[in-house]
Amino acid sequence: MTTVAAAPPASAPRRGGRRRRVREAGLGYLLVLPAVAVFGVFVFYPFVENFRLALYETPPYPGLPSHYVGLHQFAQVLTSGAFFQSLLSTLVFVVMVVPTGLLLGLLLAVAARRRLRGMAAYRVIFSSTVVTSVAVAALVFGTLMDPVVGLLPWLGIDPRPPILDNPTWALPAVAVMAVWQFLGLSFVLMSAGLSSIPEDVLEAARVDGASDWTVFWRVTVPLLSPTLFFGVVVATIYAFQTFGQIDILIGPANAAYEHVNVLVYNVLTTLQVNRTPGEAAVLSIALFLLTLGFTSLQLRFLERRVHYGR
Amino acid sequence: MDAETGAVAIVPEPPPAPVRAAEPQGGGAHRRRAGRLVARYVLLTFGAVVVLLPLYLTVVNSLLPTTQLTRRPPPFFPAHPQWRTYATAWDQGHLGIYLRNSAIQTVIIVLGQLVTSILAGYAFAFLRFPLRRVLFVVFLATLMVPFEVTIVTNLDTITTFGWYNSFAGLTVPFLATGFGTFLLRQAFLQIPRDLQEAAALDGYGHWRFLTRIAVPLARPSLAALGVFSFLAAWNQYLWPLLVTGDNNHIRTVQLGLKLLRSTNLQSISVSLAGTVIAVAPLLVLLVVFQKQLVRSLTAGAVK
Numbered sequence: 095m096t097t098v099a100a101a102p103p104a105s106a107p108r109r110g111g112r113r114r115r116v117r118e119a120g121l122g123y124l125l126v127l128p129a130v131a132v133f134g135v136f137v138f139y140p141f142v143e144n145f146r147l148a149l150y151e152t153p154p155y156p157g158l159p160s161h162y163v164g165l166h167q168f169a170q171v172l173t174s175g176a177f178f179q180s181l182l183s184t185l186v187f188v189v190m191v192v193p194t195g196l197l198l199g200l201l202l203a204v205a206a207r208r209r210l211r212g213m214a215a216y217r218v219i220f221s222s223t224v225v226t227s228v229a230v231a232a233l234v235f236g237t238l239m240d241p242v243v244g245l246l247p248w249l250g251i252d253p254r255p256p257i258l259d260n261p262t263w264a265l266p267a268v269a270v271m272a273v274w275q276f277l278g279l280s281f282v283l284m285s286a287g288l289s290s291i292p293e294d295v296l297e298a299a300r301v302d303g304a305s306d307w308t309v310f311w312r313v314t315v316p317l318l319s320p321t322l323f324f325g326v327v328v329a330t331i332y333a334f335q336t337f338g339q340i341d342i343l344i345g346p347a348n349a350a351y352e353h354v355n356v357l358v359y360n361v362l363t364t365l366q367v368n369r370t371p372g373e374a375a376v377l378s379i380a381l382f383l384l385t386l387g388f389t390s391l392q393l394r395f396l397e398r399r400v401h402y403g404r
Numbered sequence: 405m406d407a408e409t410g411a412v413a414i415v416p417e418p419p420p421a422p423v424r425a426a427e428p429q430g431g432g433a434h435r436r437r438a439g440r441l442v443a444r445y446v447l448l449t450f451g452a453v454v455v456l457l458p459l460y461l462t463v464v465n466s467l468l469p470t471t472q473l474t475r476r477p478p479p480f481f482p483a484h485p486q487w488r489t490y491a492t493a494w495d496q497g498h499l500g501i502y503l504r505n506s507a508i509q510t511v512i513i514v515l516g517q518l519v520t521s522i523l524a525g526y527a528f529a530f531l532r533f534p535l536r537r538v539l540f541v542v543f544l545a546t547l548m549v550p551f552e553v554t555i556v557t558n559l560d561t562i563t564t565f566g567w568y569n570s571f572a573g574l575t576v577p578f579l580a581t582g583f584g585t586f587l588l589r590q591a592f593l594q595i596p597r598d599l600q601e602a603a604a605l606d607g608y609g610h611w612r613f614l615t616r617i618a619v620p621l622a623r624p625s626l627a628a629l630g631v632f633s634f635l636a637a638w639n640q641y642l643w644p645l646l647v648t649g650d651n652n653h654i655r656t657v658q659l660g661l662k663l664l665r666s667t668n669l670q671s672i673s674v675s676l677a678g679t680v681i682a683v684a685p686l687l688v689l690l691v692v693f694q695k696q697l698v699r700s701l702t703a704g705a706v707k
Contacts, residue, residue: 115532121610122533125523129543129580132520136577137546140557147556202455205447218691219452222459224701225686227639229661233679234458236665237465243473243672277455279701286702335552338641342662358552362642365556374556382553389548396544396586396703 141382147375160372171376176355180377183265184356184384188333190269191276196325198273199280200318203288204310206281217285224278228338235271236343258343264350268339276332280325287321288314327391334385337362357381459683466490466676470669486673493664493677498652502660503681506638509574509656513637514630516579521629522622524580525588526614530600540589546582552642559646569654573647578637584629587703591625592618624699631693632700638686657682 150160151167171177202220206213226234238244241256257263291314299309315322337359344354346363355363357377365374465473466489467482494500527533528540558577567573595618603613619626644656664678690697 118531119533122527122531122536125527125531126539126543129520129524129585130539132577132580133543133546133582135561136558137549137554140554140561141549143557144553202451205444205451208444210441210444213448216448216452218694219455221694221698222687222690223455224697225635225639225690226459226683227658227661227686228641229658230679230683233661233665233675234462236667237672237676238458238461240667240672242667242669243465243478245478248476248478274455274458282698282701286698331550335550341641341645342665358642361552361555362646365559366646371556371560378553378556382549385550385553386548389550393544393547396547396583 144375144378144382147372148379150372152370152372156369163372167372168376171373172380176352177360177377177380179352180355180357180360181380183353184334187265187269187272187336187356188330190266191272191333191336192326192329194269195273195276195280195329196284196322199277199325200284200322202277202281203284204314206285207288220281221278223275224282226275226278228275228336229342231271231275232339232342235267235274235339239267255349259349261350261353264344264348264354268336268343268354271339272333272336276329279332280329283321283325283328284318287318287325290321291317324392324395327388327395330388331385331392334358334381334388357384462676463680466493466673466680468673470673473669473672489673489677490681493674493681496674497660497664497678498655499657499660499678499681501652502655502657505654506656506658508571509640509644510634510637512571512575513578514633516575517581517584517633518626518630520580521584521588522614522619522626524585525592526610526618528585528589529592530610530613530618543582543585551577555642555646562647568647569649569651571654574644574654574656577643581629581633583703584633587625587629587700588622591622595621624696627693627696628700628703631689631696634689635686635697 148167149162149164151163152160206216206220223231236258239246239257241247241253246253246257253260253263257267295317296309296313299313304312335358337356340354340356340359341362344350346367348354358381361374361377361381364370364377461478461480464478464480464482467485467487468479469484469486472479472482524543528536528543562568562573562577565572567576599617600613603617608616639658640656641658644659645662648654648656648659661675661678661682664675666672666675
């Protein structure tokens with residue numbers, strides 16, 4: 095690092111000319127190198143490698159070399175009933191989690207908007223689930239949903255089979271945990287969006303005689319739409335990545351497994367249980383394509399804030 | 405929390421609204437206002453109960469003796485808290501070593517991300533070099549590849565490097581971040597030009613400018629990135645699950661929770677005590693660093 099000390103920052107009057115520019119460029123490359131190396135090895139290489147792996151099939155017996163099958167494997171995996179079921183579970187899960195999580199977050203944010211006594215405490219509470227991990231959420235809700243010590247038997251409901259072993263209810267149960275866990279982030283996002291709406295706009299509407307309900311739907315929500323849109327994107331990406339609760343609470347041996355085998359979990363079990371990396375690669379590509387729309391939108395949000403100056 | 409009784413001791417609301425044309429002034433409007441305030445607190449408190457109840461019941465259940473776990477209605481307060489359960493969870497669940505492992509893993513990732521983001525962010529903000537814009541777009545493009553998409557090959561790569569079951573395997577894939585680089589580049593670009601020129605006149609080189617001016621001025625963004633990476637690293641589940649095998653000296657506390665989970669009546673309290681131990685440090689983090697956390701979570705959200 096000491097060698098670079100001579101080059102002045104910014105664009106000072108150009109004296110050294112060419113030599114100085116070469117040194118500046120060299121320093122630039124040096125500084126981005128560590129990150130580029132990590133991205134190259136752990137993001138871009140595996141991304142491209144997926145497409146190569148997807149062309150090779152692993153024989154069912156261990157020890158045999160995998161062989162080239164071309165696009166056949168894509169067709170085989172993507173048209174299989176298991177993939178369809180996995181895709182369906184994933185989409186159903188996303189649809190259950192995203193609107194609920196955002197709406198509840200918005201509700202809390204609206205309630206916590208005014209500066210009233212004790213509001214700081216409420217805000218901490220509402221954002222608290224943002225720090226919980228999937229493992230924490232899984233153990234907390236695993237107990238609440240337990241057929242013996244959980245809350246349902248107390249409410250007079252005798253779930254049989256237990257919720258988490260029940261093909262119909264296991265996925266919604268995981269969605270409940272995911273919504274709870276997402277609530278913190280949702281609240282934080284919605285609060286930030288609300289605070290960017292000037293109070294006098296809302297006051298003006300009220301002075302004109304609009305009820306709270308009208309103000310909310312006709313003024314707040316439209317003004318909040320960029321935040322809501324960003325929220326949908328973030329929530330969807332979050333929902334697509336969910337699988338830890340399923341791994342901890344349900345697992346491949348469970349009767350409900352097929353109905354909760356969301357894509358990420360499918361990639362994992364294909365890789366670790368079936369040990370067919372080619373198929374896992376096909377599933378990874380499918381997962382990438384499914385999230386692509388949302389991740390690129392997320393990028394657009396960031397990019398809007400980029401100054402391409404200098 | 406003073407809020408529970410707050411509805412009675414009415415707090416002066418922010419500046420009284422300008423006269424409402426339609427409403428008669430006096431008692432009626434005042435009462436309605438008070439009524440709305442009460443309604444607001446009821447809603448807030450209900451929300452708080454819903455959000456906190458799962459964690460609260462976890463704490464209660466972790467302290468109940470086994471015989472009371474099945475009692476209905478469930479006890480909402482432990483009459484005889486069994487603190488010993490926590491000691492059992494700590495020992496049986498190897499939580500000491502798992503927490504240590506999580507701490508090591510998290511510190512490596514946070515520091516690594518801060519350093520690589522500072523360096524790359526500085527280059528993108530202050531240095532001219534061919535392909536700079538292309539490279540910046542490449543950095544941002546990493547945000548479009550969810551980590552889950554890369555696990556098939558990354559697991560192979562880690563094994564080839566001999567990093568399976570090691571802190572290197574646990575952390576190196578996360579030592580750079582497109583988001584962090586973006587955040588710091590933005591922060592560096594806010595530094596006034598005059599300051600750069602003044603520093604140049606004083607004979608500051610890039611290294612001195614970076615360490616004495618750019619980094620100190622970017623402190624809020626650094627804090628935001630630091631808290632964000634901390635949270636993400638500490639709560640990681642997928643990757644530690646894949647690369648730590650059955651090695652107790654590497655396993656993180658999240659995996660420890662998976663192992664501690666039990667539906668066996670005798671050990672439910674123990675697993676819940678473990679859960680409380682695992683989440684407690686983060687709740688402290690939340691309270692202390694709320695501002696930074698909110699800042700990083702909302703980056704990109706508000707125009």
